[in-house]
Amino acid sequence: MISKKTKYAINALVHLAKRKDEGPIIIAEIAKAENIPQKFLEAILLDLKKAGILASKKGKAGGYYLLKAPEDVNMADVMRLFDGPIALLPCVTYMYYERCEECKDEETCGIRDVFLEVRNKTVSMLKKSTLLEIIRREGKQKRPENED
Amino acid sequence: MISKKTKYAINALVHLAKRKDEGPIIIAEIAKAENIPQKFLEAILLDLKKAGILASKKGKAGGYYLLKAPEDVNMADVMRLFDGPIALLPCVTYMYYERCEECKDEETCGIRDVFLEVRNKTVSMLKKSTLLEIIRREGKQKRPENED
DNA sequence: TCTTTACTCTACTAAATAGATAGACTTAAT
DNA sequence: ATTAAGTCTATCTATTTAGTAGAGTAAAGA
Known part of the structure; x- marks a missing residue:
């Protein structure tokens, strides 16, 4: 959240x-x-x-x-500003890298690899979520693509 | 995080x-x-x-x-168990729905629409991230697809 | 230049959550 | 009966979240 x-x-x-x-x-x-x-x-x-x-x-x-155009203000930037990194693990953050304390070998860590991919795709989505996009969607909601 | x-x-x-x-x-x-x-x-x-x-x-x-097979234990379930909903806003959670207190009209909310899509795609990614997948990736990391 | 309007800065507080630790209790195998 | 191991209850501290209070500063306009 x-x-x-x-x-x-x-x-x-x-x-x-x-x-x-x-x-x-x-x-x-x-x-x-x-x-x-x-x-x-x-x-x-x-x-x-x-x-x-x-x-x-x-x-x-x-x-x-x-100061910026609505298409140049995205959710990734706003979230980073107030809540810090978007990554779910400290070892896969872009700007605030920190080793997981308990980690044995980061280079071969499968958990890290999976969460790195999640981070990359999440950041990519959030960068596309601009103020312009939010305003464009107001009142004309799409149907959800995935349900689970 | x-x-x-x-x-x-x-x-x-x-x-x-x-x-x-x-x-x-x-x-x-x-x-x-x-x-x-x-x-x-x-x-x-x-x-x-x-x-x-x-x-x-x-x-x-x-x-x-x-108790479960490694391919049947995914990150979405584990994260939900300990950290609660995966959604970034209370109004787009699947099981724990709650209105945003300050929201004026949820039905037409562009913010909600954007974050609903983010949630759906994130859950879908995390469900594919199983213990089997993590173990398979150990030691044979892919190159990242997106960089930002 | 005085007054009003509105942003700016510093400090504080209450409640919740995160990240533990301690110790007693229960169950099962040998 | 003993020992090994999971289970249960309680407590603790630091940090973060969400919000409040009040004084200070800057600009416009009468």
């Missing part, structure tokens, strides 16, 4: 993407419209700004706005 | 799968061979037993052994 922080970030980003031509939008509006505790949202938006995804304007007529 | 508990469970299962014709194996041996704290492992093996994946024999010449 992703954290609430990440989910709130996605909600806020979708909100901003849908109004990207309306100039800066204040935190209070996003918080109210998306049902997010305002103080919590403040910290989240600040992080998104530091990451170069959003920009802000202070004072009167201020607020936050998208 | 999966929890250490889940990772230890996988390590123990692989150990038991590789010696599946040698009769019951004692906890102490698995703990030592796989570098897992013994007391922690005891609880894990008990859970795997309750889940019908392992069986145990008490007393002298006792220990744990695989």
